[in-house]
Amino acid sequence: MSEFCSNCYNSKDTMRDKIKTIAFDADDTLWVNEPYFRETEVKFCELLSSYLPADQVTKILFETEIKNLKLYGYGIKGFMLSMIETLHHITKGNHPADLIPEIIRMGQEQLQKPVEILDGVPTVLEQLSGKYRLVVATKGDLLDQQRKLKTSGLEQYFQHVEIMSDKKANDYSKLLKQLNCAPGNFLMLGNSVKSDVLPVLELEGYASHIPFHTTWMHEVHETEPVHPHFLKLNTISEILGHLD
Numbered sequence: 001m002s003e004f005c006s007n008c009y010n011s012k013d014t015m016r017d018k019i020k021t022i023a024f025d026a027d028d029t030l031w032v033n034e035p036y037f038r039e040t041e042v043k044f045c046e047l048l049s050s051y052l053p054a055d056q057v058t059k060i061l062f063e064t065e066i067k068n069l070k071l072y073g074y075g076i077k078g079f080m081l082s083m084i085e086t087l088h089h090i091t092k093g094n095h096p097a098d099l100i101p102e103i104i105r106m107g108q109e110q111l112q113k114p115v116e117i118l119d120g121v122p123t124v125l126e127q128l129s130g131k132y133r134l135v136v137a138t139k140g141d142l143l144d145q146q147r148k149l150k151t152s153g154l155e156q157y158f159q160h161v162e163i164m165s166d167k168k169a170n171d172y173s174k175l176l177k178q179l180n181c182a183p184g185n186f187l188m189l190g191n192s193v194k195s196d197v198l199p200v201l202e203l204e205g206y207a208s209h210i211p212f213h214t215t216w217m218h219e220v221h222e223t224e225p226v227h228p229h230f231l232k233l234n235t236i237s238e239i240l241g242h243l244d
């Protein structure tokens with residue numbers, strides 16, 4: 001069962017009353033994403049298995065990704081460059097020549113993965129569209145996210161799509177301004193407490209956490225917030241009980 005946090009003073013009805021715009025995170029909220037990164041990472045660790053154990057390769061790759069985030073932003077292309085940099089770092093440049101083309105091939109393969117829609121998503125969008133303004137608010141590579149949205153068959157439900165370079169309170173603030181939407185009329189749904197929930201609550205918007213089984217280390221936030229505008233859901237379908 002979904003529930004509002006313990007000190008919540010908003011009834012379901014007031015929320016249903018207030019929300020006008022609903023923004024959906026895309027990766028691991030609308031469709032599968034993180035497991036594909038982990039699959040590529042496992043293959044990358046196998047490529048480097050004669051140099052270092054997998055856990056150490058993973059650690060160095062993660063540190064490289066975080067160091068590069070401010071330069072590359074989020075998404076697969078930055079991940080590919082970080083894998084190449086990690087390869088160079090671990091082998092000190094002394095590696096078989098075909099490893100770099102192999103890493104590029106793995107990244108390109110990931111960029112062409114089929115879009116796997118998560119359970120309940122089409123029904124939720126179908127039910128809410130027409131009653132609320134629906135928006136996509138996601139990080140990631142622009143071209144890749146556009147491709148996924150197009151192939152997903154979900155594009156028709158959204159009145160606005162925002163591919164964001166980051167999801168801090170300031171980024172949401174800009175989005176709300178663009179949408180001409182007050183924070184109190186805005187609900188964000190997503191799988192990351194850190195990126196989809198906390199910054200929206202900071203602006204006094206409404207936010208809902210829908211957990212996904214795999215979360216990138218960088219997005220992990222151990223505790224869930226205590227805030228009257230926070231709504232915890234177990235599945236995306238549960239939002240219909242609060243809004244439909």
Ligand SMILES: [Mg+2]
Nearest residue numbers: 025027028191
């Ligand atoms: Mg996500």
